[in-house]
Amino acid sequence: MAAATSTIAPVPPVPAARRASRIPRSPKVIIGGSLLLLFALLAVFGPVIAPHSPNWQASTSNSIPQPPSGRFLLGTDQFQHDIFSQVLAGGRDTLLIAFLAGVIATTLSILVGVTAGYIGGLTDELLSILANIFLALPGLLILIVVMRPLPPGDTNNPLIIGLVIGLTAWAWGARVLRAQTLALRNQDYVESARVIGERKPRIIVFEVLPNLLPILASSFIFTVIYAIGTYVSLSWLGVINPASNTWGTMLNSAQQSSAMLSNYWWWYVPPALCVALVGIALALLNFGIDEIINPRLRSTRSRHRGVRFTLGLTPVLRSGPAGTGPAGPPAAVALSAAEAEGGDTATAVAVSHRDSTAPGGSTPPGDGTAAASTIAAKGETL
């Protein structure tokens, strides 16, 4: 070990590589990101590559759903629509509505939450009451009440549905942002900005908002998940015009035709699976945001399986007896029993040595003092 460390080649700093390493590369994020990309591509190109139009009927006389076959990859429903084509086409509206609702709800939550938290006083009281009222209202019920009177053409319009869902989904985000803004507004850098005369909007946009970004991002993702669930529930309940072709309306028609009882699994499993996969993809992406917020998580949790970091029990990872030179590969690898996960020590070290990305999150061993106080300045304490 002694001789091994003396021959470290100097590593030139690579700013580009360091920046790239800020994007977490854990399997969770990769799986979540690629799933979401897949569904985004499906939403854009799905209807184009689908073999049939969603309303195309294989036959008008047969009312028995056909199981998956070479001709119909996922079978057909009662009206002989091709399920595969419907699934491909059904994502577009769902994703559009969900992301639209996410954007609207997040914007509203910033407006209400950050304003309430930063301005304070009566404004805070009123906006908080508003947020609390929206929190207390049962969202789905309100949506049904709002949607019912709309003409069928409007319940078919994704923009209007997205707007309505967004209008009911902002309250939780607003509360979280308000709480965080309250914590930030008394930080020294915000107060100093106030003292030197920066205007409120500028302070909010330049001093407060950037610090809220991680929370904003995860609140956006959760709102999107919520909007997908809400939209699918609404269509399943039949509030959305059944003529529109989405995963939710597919589930609705499957439900109405008792597909579950008749065991027509190819009818309801594919759309339900799609909804679940989009939700999972978004939730997995949220882990990536977690790791950007807290870089320690990256080095502790996701990168090296086999070495468990426990607060107050620093892992001991010995490679070879102490004092020997760089004797090739670590022959005698001994993890202290408390740290070995499942006792699989050999793989643990193999994993940890294979990963060669730059240590974005690992901090150099500072001794706690952030300021680089050099010894040369110590004369003044005398």
Place this chain on the structure above:
Amino acid sequence: MSTTLLAAEPVLEVRNLCVDYGLGEDAVHGVTDATLTLHRGEVLGLAGESGSGKSTLAYALTRLLRAPGVITGGEVLFHNRPQGSEHTETVDLLAADAARLRQIRWSQLAVVFQSAMHALNPVARVDAQLTDVLKAHRKQMTPAQRRERAVELLRMVGISEDRLRSYPHELSGGMRQRVMIAMALALEPQVVIMDEPTTALDVVTQREILEELMLLRQRLGFAIIFITHDLSLLIELADSIAIMYAGRLVERAGASELFHAPRHPYSLGLLNSFPALHGERVRMEGIPGSPPSLTALPGGCAFHPRCGYAMDRCRTDTPPLLQPQDDPGRDRLAACWLQDGRQAPPAPLAARPTTADGATGADQTPGSDR
């Protein structure tokens, strides 16, 4: 202030300790091959610039280092002799499990953390925080006894009894630091590790606290590892000093020996960085340059780019921590090629004629006049 050791019996032995931050190829070597021995009742100073690995070393040997810190080699042996017991038992802290460490920490091996501002719980009163540990480790004590002990502890660090019901925000920074020290001493540990305990305080408060600490040490007989970047303070306070640079120990010597005859150019540079209060005026010389990044350490001796005495050999070979060749028999080590006996070391780094004795030497240090 340095007291002669009654018996050079080790209480904590660190051998070839290596600490990495991160794992695998991109690990940063925070501490490399640190070997230290702390004797009973001794004050061992650990000095060096910011980022030289002093805190990393101290936290690693208590296994308190946070992720992504990993201990990659070495041994830490704690010779545990509980209060009132004759029997000494050796514990390998690196092999100990959580339960074993839990028994030893605080009761035998206590740590005073750097910032008392964040280490005390702001919503709990001082007495609650002081008696909490007694509740856990001294189960036989009654509430009245615990309270009595809390009062005693506060009095020990010079805080009056009526502060017992205060919240941390009602205390001044110095008082909070004293409370931290009182908490660390609550179970009469054998070793106290102090991580820059007085850095945030002004020199007057610092002086008061350290004087009290030294009196307590004489009375209770615990050993201290004192981490600071204030070398002048250490020379006055410590029995022996270890200087760290870029994660390695570069010099170990008795406090007055280090002050009078440093054997490593880095120690010399540190000593030249603060003025003496007595004697003629001399031009202050700092150490040129800045400490290296641990991710890109220079080859050979890590100090060579900043060293005025650097030779060709320093650029290629890392010097081991050895006894200086021209001054055998003393308990001191330096990691410098100038001291390997192949050439006479330059005058500022050579052996000096011994002063009358170590104790008076310590009194002449500049720090003693603060």
